[in-house]
Amino acid sequence: MTDSKDALNDEGFRVGVLSDTHGRLNGAVFTLFEGVDCIFHAGDVGKSQVIRELELIAPVHAIRGNTDPFDLPFPEVLDTSHKGIRFHVRHVVPTSGRSLEFFTMRMDADVVLFGHTHVPFLEKVRGTLFLNPGAISRSRVPAETAAVITVRGGEIAATVHDLVVHEFPVRLRYPAEAGA
Numbered sequence: 001m002t003d004s005k006d007a008l009n010d011e012g013f014r015v016g017v018l019s020d021t022h023g024r025l026n027g028a029v030f031t032l033f034e035g036v037d038c039i040f041h042a043g044d045v046g047k048s049q050v051i052r053e054l055e056l057i058a059p060v061h062a063i064r065g066n067t068d069p070f071d072l073p074f075p076e077v078l079d080t081s082h083k084g085i086r087f088h089v090r091h092v093v094p095t096s097g098r099s100l101e102f103f104t105m106r107m108d109a110d111v112v113l114f115g116h117t118h119v120p121f122l123e124k125v126r127g128t129l130f131l132n133p134g135a136i137s138r139s140r141v142p143a144e145t146a147a148v149i150t151v152r153g154g155e156i157a158a159t160v161h162d163l164v165v166h167e168f169p170v171r172l173r174y175p176a177e178a179g180a
Contacts, residue, residue, distance in 0.1 A: 143164065
């Protein structure tokens with residue numbers, strides 16, 4: 001994936017990832033991101049205050065999403081690396097059909113971060129990790145999520161975390177058994 005000695009060391013590192021905050025943060029982010037090397041925000045920041053608050057935790061790399069005002073000082077696309085791991089960040093990435101496979105043919109990245117749908121997405125295609133951390137804003141789905149990427153021994157892994165403690169159990173409906 002990468003031949004950087006920094007990325008291959010045993011100590012490893014962690015990166016916080018969030019998107020679609022739309023001007024608000026869930027306080028659980030401060031605990032979840034404690035000790036991360038840096039934070040990526042994949043667009044629809046909402047207000048620059050969100051970035052200032054995140055910078056209290058770690059350095060922040062942010063991009064502008066489709067609902068962000070044009071005066072926010074962030075690029076629409078970001079290509080950067082951290083300790084030898086190459087990150088590509090954009091707000092919208094198509095995930096249907098073979099889109100991700102074609103995307104890997106055009107991009108030279110170990111990790112592609114995106115948002116927009118408010119729905120978490122995590123898939124590895126041709127050695128590239130695609131991650132949508134979901135959203136802090138509950139405008140489309142009844143969840144607030146963020147993600148943490150861990151790199152250790154050259155391996156890249158990610159976990160999406162639900163930031164809301166559910167007070168009531170979720171009831172699942174199962175199909176009735178045949179003949180019931």
